[in-house]
Amino acid sequence: MTPTRQWPTRIAAETECLQILRHSGYSVGARVTNPDHIAVLSGLVAIHPHSAEKTGSGIDFFTIEQMAGTPGQTVSSDSIGFVIHHVDGRKVDFSYVEAIYPSDQKRRVTNALKAEIDDLRLQFRDSRFAGGSAKSDVSGNPFARRSDASVIYDNPSFSQLAYRFAESEGGWNAIDVESGASNAFIGDALIDPAVRQRWRDFFGSHARLQLATRSEGASRPRANETAWTP
Structure with missing residues (x-):
C-alpha cells in the first residue's frame, strides 16, 4: 500500500x-x-x-x-x-x-458546505430558545434542554441544497476545498471566500430550518437530492 x-x-x-x-x-x-x-x-x-x-x-x-x-x-x-x-x-x-480511506470530492465538498453554515444552524436553534423554552416542529413536544434540540431541514433537504448549489457552481469538482492548509484542522473547508459567500447567500435564501429531537430527525426518509429545484 x-x-x-x-x-x-x-x-x-x-x-x-x-x-x-x-x-x-x-x-x-x-x-x-x-x-x-x-x-x-x-x-x-x-x-x-x-x-x-x-x-x-x-x-x-x-x-x-x-x-x-x-x-x-x-x-x-x-x-x-x-x-x-x-x-x-x-x-x-x-x-x-x-x-x-480517501474521501471522494462530492463527500469532501458536502462536508465543507456543512461546516461553513454551522454557525447559521446554531443561530437558528438559539433564536428559537430566546424566549425560554422551545417545541419540536415534528411532534410539538417541548424540549427539556436546549441540547436535546437538533436542527433539521424542511423541504428542501440539506442534500438537495448542496446538490443544486454545486450545480450552480459548475459541479462538485469546480468547488475547491482544503484540509487544514498549514494549520491544525479537522475536516474540510471551502477555499474561495467568494464561494463561501455565495453558499451562505444560497443557504439563507432557500434553507427552511426546523427543530426536532435526534430520533425524530433520524426517522425522516432520505430525500432524492435531485428532486428539488430553486
Missing part, C-alpha cells in the same frame, strides 16, 4: 496507526521517535490525497497532539491525532484515515 509498508487490508493499516497513536507509550504532545512508526506515517503521507500540501517544505518530524479546539469541525475533548512539523517551522494535521 505504501513504498515502505504493506498491509493485507485497509483495516490492518488503520489498526497499526491506532496502535501507534494510542498504545505505543507516547504522551500527548510527544514527538514520534520510533523509526518503524516514522516509516509508517511517512508512507501514508506519500499516498495521502493531499500529499503535497501535507509534505509542504519537507517533513521534519511527527507529533501526537489533541485535536479539540483546533479550527474545523468539533471533536471530542479526548480526540488525538498526528501532526506533521515542517522543516520551515510550520505544522499541519495529518489524517491517516483520509490516507487509508
Whole structure:
C-alpha cells in the first residue's frame, strides 16, 4: 500500500496507526521517535490525497497532539491525532484515515458546505430558545434542554441544497476545498471566500430550518437530492 509498508487490508493499516497513536507509550504532545512508526506515517503521507500540501517544505518530524479546539469541525475533548512539523517551522494535521480511506470530492465538498453554515444552524436553534423554552416542529413536544434540540431541514433537504448549489457552481469538482492548509484542522473547508459567500447567500435564501429531537430527525426518509429545484 505504501513504498515502505504493506498491509493485507485497509483495516490492518488503520489498526497499526491506532496502535501507534494510542498504545505505543507516547504522551500527548510527544514527538514520534520510533523509526518503524516514522516509516509508517511517512508512507501514508506519500499516498495521502493531499500529499503535497501535507509534505509542504519537507517533513521534519511527527507529533501526537489533541485535536479539540483546533479550527474545523468539533471533536471530542479526548480526540488525538498526528501532526506533521515542517522543516520551515510550520505544522499541519495529518489524517491517516483520509490516507487509508480517501474521501471522494462530492463527500469532501458536502462536508465543507456543512461546516461553513454551522454557525447559521446554531443561530437558528438559539433564536428559537430566546424566549425560554422551545417545541419540536415534528411532534410539538417541548424540549427539556436546549441540547436535546437538533436542527433539521424542511423541504428542501440539506442534500438537495448542496446538490443544486454545486450545480450552480459548475459541479462538485469546480468547488475547491482544503484540509487544514498549514494549520491544525479537522475536516474540510471551502477555499474561495467568494464561494463561501455565495453558499451562505444560497443557504439563507432557500434553507427552511426546523427543530426536532435526534430520533425524530433520524426517522425522516432520505430525500432524492435531485428532486428539488430553486
